[in-house]
Amino acid sequence: MISLEDVTVAFDGFTAISNVDLRVEQGEFVTIVGPSGCGKTTLLRTIGGLEEPTSGRVRIDGRSPEAAQTNADIGFVFQQHTLFPWKSALENVTFLRKTAGNAPEADAARALLRSMGLEGFEDARPKELSGGMKQRVSIARALHLDADVLLMDEPFGELDEITRDELGVEIRDLWRRERKTVVFVTHSVPEAVFLADRCLVMCGQPGRIEATFDVDLPEPREEDVFGTRSFQEQVAQVRQTLHENYA
């Protein structure tokens, strides 16, 4: 479980997020959507301990983010894949777990790559993989940590729309199987609605959570959800809230 109490993050006279309260339950999938510069990435980085709150408190299962980092309880996926070009896909997956101080399990890593549709690419270098495949590897790398919390910062931001949709379906499916606690930042409204149990709308500046939507969509969520009336109505609602608060 993730909890933020009255969190403010300021850099040299600029307040990125102000007085944010948030609770994310164990096994919940929360998306944060908002325009560029609304502080959504700062919020995610603060949860993950990459930024220090100026005031307020962040807790992950009752501990500080730093303690959670030490325990390899946080799996980050960044917008850039951050794979090491000199390592194979498999080595990239096991490397982070090793660095986190846990024994890498090559079989488990292979199985993860297989489940992400990368069977046969275990020994490929990043330059031999497409953008979508690289991002799949970096998701597998985060999962291989066995962290309870997955923090994803616009992980599909550099991919084409079709690949984004495909990966969205895969991520939601993966979450159904693994029940991680996920916080997923995006500026794509359909993506935010499709993936979420709960979708937070952020606005700036300084960044705050403007509205919360409990998403109601059938499970399992497949591609056909995109075409349903219910999905489109919820997307329209979120979009309207975003535009009403656009600074």
Next chain:
Amino acid sequence: MRSRHLAIVGDVVYPAVALAIGLLCWWAVAALGNVPSFVLPSPTAVGSQLLENSALYAENAIRTLEKVVYGGSVGVLAGFVLAVLVAYLPWFRTAVYPSLVAVRVLPKLAIAPLLLIYLGTGTTTAVVFIALITFFPLVLNTAAGLDRASSAHHELLRSVDAGFLERVWFVDLPYALPDVFAGLKQSVTLAVVGAVVAEWVIADDGLGFLVLIGSENVRPDVMLAALVVLLLEGIALYGGIVLAQRGVQQWLGFGSTGRR
């Protein structure tokens, strides 16, 4: 496959033919052009000079190699340490980096006579001189290389509470490798140039010294023979760096194409 074999054969045959034509032209000008041998000795004269005095050339080749290896090692090690300080201590970088970049335009060979005053003649002075000139390319290339990894890579490691040393070892150094080797290649080339200059100005042995003696005695055959040995030595040293780079990068898992 067939065309590939042909391409490889071509890679060997073409340069070999070009070299043979070059030697033939040299021989033709020297032998048929009626040029006196104290102006341009024929390739065969240079060859027999080499063979007849092989001990002399081998001995002096080793003297030169010693200077290059000792001086180069000191310069490269010092350069590496300084590059690490520049890369990881911001105040040190601010203080030192501008001077390092500025000194880059100075022709380092011009320091040699100064060293002669401070340290006198001898091998030690030559070693110091070579250390000085090999130091600069390594510092600048390595410092730039250690800066190459993105902050996202560093944050990935921070997100699992990896320490500073892990970051340097697993991320920064592998990213810097191509630059370190680029620096090494420049350093080794300069080291050979530096050894020759040192042997002219400060030392009294080595292949550079043979060139000097040959010049004073109007013996171009001696000079050319020394130059041939110098050339082979330079190629061997450079080739050693290339092989080392290939080995290290293959061990790390870089593709055979080398750079990232």
